[in-house]
Amino acid sequence: xxxxxxxxxxxxxxxxxxxxxxxxxxxxxxxxxxxxxxxxxxxxxxxxxxxxxxxxxxxxxxxxxxxxxxxxxxxxxxxxxxxxxxxxxxxxxxxxxxxxxxxxxxxxxxxxxxxxxxxxxxxxxxxxxxxxxxxxxxxxxxxxxxxxxxxxxxxxxxxxxxxxxxxxxxxx
Numbered sequence: 025x026x027x028x029x030x031x032x033x034x035x036x037x038x039x040x041x042x043x044x045x046x047x048x049x050x051x052x053x054x055x056x057x058x059x060x061x062x063x064x065x066x067x068x069x070x071x072x073x074x075x076x077x078x079x080x081x082x083x084x085x086x087x088x089x090x091x092x093x094x095x096x097x098x099x100x101x102x103x104x105x106x107x108x109x110x111x112x113x114x115x116x117x118x119x120x121x122x123x124x125x126x127x128x129x130x131x132x133x134x135x136x137x138x139x140x141x142x143x144x145x146x147x148x149x150x151x152x153x154x155x156x157x158x159x160x161x162x163x164x165x166x167x168x169x170x171x172x173x174x175x176x177x178x179x180x181x182x183x184x185x186x187x188x189x190x191x192x193x194x195x196x
Contacts, residue, residue: 029145030093036135037091040103044083047076067113069181082106090139093148095155097162100140104170105177107132112178140166 046054047063055062060076069075086102089095107129114126121127140163144150150158 026146030147033093034091037087041084041087044080047080068183071181093144093150096144096150097140097158097166100136101166101170103136104133105173108174109177137167
């Protein structure tokens with residue numbers, strides 16, 4: 025079981041961190057900070073560089089913490105938060121990733137929640153630091169806090185679509 029948790033942590037954590045690196049740099053196929061800013065602007069978010077940096081830092085930090093099995097409830101809350109925002113952006117496209125749907129964020133959210141519920145396992149920083157076992161309420165708090173932070177971010181930073189003079193939808 026511990027080896028399985030290690031593999032899940034490494035896969036989910038490094039993918040989330042890599043996604044964040046792409047938001048703020050040219051590494052891993054990213055478009056630099058300007059590309060991250062444009063992505064958020066295109067998706068209807070305000071905040072410019074601050075929004076892109078916060079999202080990128082949140083993904084990098086939570087992903088690396090998850091991969092290491094360090095502060096697992098906090099790492100899971102961060103990962104759930106940033107990926108729930110991504111899910112809300114992709115929601116109108118449906119489930120499947122082929123149509124730019126929310127399948128990928130949903131998988132990462134579920135993996136982070138599962139790691140919060142199971143704990144990081146024996147091969148983790150949490151174990152090495154003597155932090156295990158985390159109290160059962162911490163998993164529930166991680167899922168709730170991550171989801172609530174994502175929905176608050178969406179409510180505060182997303183601009184509702186408005187009808188354009190030509191009849192199409194445009195961001196305000």
